Amino acid sequence: MDVIQALKTATSRVAERYFWLSVAGQGAPVKRERVYCYELYHQLRCLLPAGGALTLSAEPDKRGHPDFQGRQPNPDLIFHEPGTHRSNQAVIEVECRPDRRHLRKDFETFRLLKDKGYREFVLLLFGVLGVPWQRLAQVAEEVGLPLEEVAVLLHQAPGQEATRESGGTVPNPCEAPGYKGQKTPLTKNSSRQRQYRSLG
Template sequence: MHRLTELLAQAAAAIPRQYFQLPVDGQEDPIYRERVYCYELYHQLRSIWPRDCGYSLGGEVDKAGHRLIRGNDLDSAKPDFLVHVPGHMDGNHAVIEVKPVHATNKAIRADIETLRNFRDYAEYERAIL
C-alpha cells in the first residue's frame, strides 16, 4: 500500500466545499461536521481504490471485544478508517483518525494515544492523523 499517501491526497482534493463546512438552514455560518467529511472522504477513496492492492478500506470499524487486542484502551476504539486485510492481523496496514482544525488539544491527544495503541498492540504499520 505504498500509494496510500497519494490516494489520501487525491481523495481529499476531490471533496466538494460543502463537506468541509456544512450549510445549516437558519444559520448564517456553516459548521464543520467530522462525520460528514469522513463519509465523503471514504466515498472519494473508494472511487479511486486500486482493485488489485489486496487491502480493504474500512470506515469506523468497531474493535469492541476483538480477542487479539482486548484491553490496551482499544476495546471501544472505532478509528475513522482502517486499511487492512479483514480477518488477518498480519494485514494491518494503516489506522487513520480525522480531526477538524478547531479540535481541542485534549481531543487530538486522545486520537494520538489511540493511534499509538493501534501501532503498538494491533500491529498496524502506519498511524495517520
C-alpha cells in the first residue's frame, strides 16, 4: 500500500476539534498529540481495505519484547504483520513539538525499528508552519540514520491535506498560526502564543 498517500488523505479528514482541543476554563484550544494521533488512526483504519495483509497498530509498547534489549521504543503508528518481522513496512512518528529532545526520540525510534526490518519511516509534523531542517539533519547524524530515509509530512491546519516536504525549503520552525486561520506567526512575548502551547 502507498503509506504516504494514505496519510495525506487521512490528515485531510482530521476535524478541527481533534487538531485543536478545547479545554474547560481556558479561552483558547491547545494541541494534544495523542488526541490527534487517535483520530488519525481512525481515519487511516477507514481507508484500509478489509482483510489486508498488514495491520495498523497504534503505540505498540515494546516493553518486555524479547527482540528489544536495552531501549524499547513505543512508536506512534506502525504498519506490520503482527508476530513476525517478515512484513514490517512503515513507522510513523507524529510531532507537534519539533524541538531537539522530541525529534531525537522520534529518530531513535526509527533507527531501532529499522534494525527490525521496517522499510519506511515517516515524520508527520502537525500544527507548525515549517520544517526545522537543520535540526533534523543534526539529530539524524547523531542517531546514525540518514535523513533522506525519512519522509517528512507537514500538516499545517485542519481541513488541509498534509504535504510532503523536501529538505531546506523552510529552515526554522514556527508555532502554528493562530486559531481560526490567523496567518501571522506568533511572537515570543505574545499572550496568544502562551495560550497555544503544545501539550503532548
